[in-house]
Amino acid sequence: MYRLLTSISAGELFKRQLPVFLVAFLIAELSYKxxxxxxxCVAFLATWFVLDGALHLLIGLRSQERFQR
Structure with a gap:
């Protein structure tokens, strides 16, 4: 967690991680009992990890499509 907070800028942290964090938090709050x-807590962190990975993969695929055109 410390490395996450210190390795990226505050702007990128809020732009990329905050929306995914909030979606994962909402899923965990409504679903996990x-x-x-x-x-x-482990389920929430796993959800956050999977959602962030999926978003990262989606953004990577979109950027590759733009470069191939």
Whole structure:
């Protein structure tokens, strides 16, 4: 987490991570009811990771399509 916060600029952090964080938080809040804080926290972090990875892949594919044209 420390590396995440120190390796990218504040603008990029808010532009890229905040929307994905909020979507993952909303999914976790509405969907995950494990009755265990630890399990819900791990599920939230996994959701955030998967959503961020999917967004990163989608953005990468779009940029490759633009360069191929």
């Amino acid at each position: 494990f009755h265990s804080f630890a399990l819900e």
